[in-house]
Amino acid sequence: MSEWTFLTNHAQVLLCVARDAGMTAREIATTVGITERAVQRILADLETTGYLTRARDGRRNRYEIHPDAPMRHPAQGGRAVRELFALLTSPVPALAPTPTPAPMHAPKGEQKNVK
Numbered sequence: 094m095s096e097w098t099f100l101t102n103h104a105q106v107l108l109c110v111a112r113d114a115g116m117t118a119r120e121i122a123t124t125v126g127i128t129e130r131a132v133q134r135i136l137a138d139l140e141t142t143g144y145l146t147r148a149r150d151g152r153r154n155r156y157e158i159h160p161d162a163p164m165r166h167p168a169q170g171g172r173a174v175r176e177l178f179a180l181l182t183s184p185v186p187a188l189a190p191t192p193t194p195a196p197m198h199a200p201k202g203e204q205k206n207v208k
Contacts, residue, residue, distance in 0.1 A: 102127055104177070106135045107144060110156045111178055117153065144174060 100108075105125040109116055118136065122129040136156070139145045142165070146157045160175035 103135050106132060111158050114156045
């Protein structure tokens with residue numbers, strides 16, 4: 094059976110940068126579970142398409158996320174990546190109430206006579 098995840102590696106890398114703008118490509122690679130080279134390609138993609146800006150800070154890169162950039166898939170209808178961050182960092186609402194378990198035995202006075 095093939096392995097799959099709900100979020101693409103691009104989304105995972107963007108979320109890492111959103112959590113810590115000073116993460117190195119190696120740290121992001123370890124967190125996401127991909128190669129450092131793949132992270133570098135993804136960061137370049139995200140920069141080229143306007144999702145983040147890269148700036149040198151000494152020997153390291155620092156990233157600035159552009160949270161109002163629209164998500165690219167037509168199903169999101171141009172919603173901003175800010176909404177994805179909000180969704181993934183907010184508490185999950187209950188989708189359905191948890192059913193109350195049925196009593197194991199009938200209350201006193203309502204028990205049936207079993208012969």
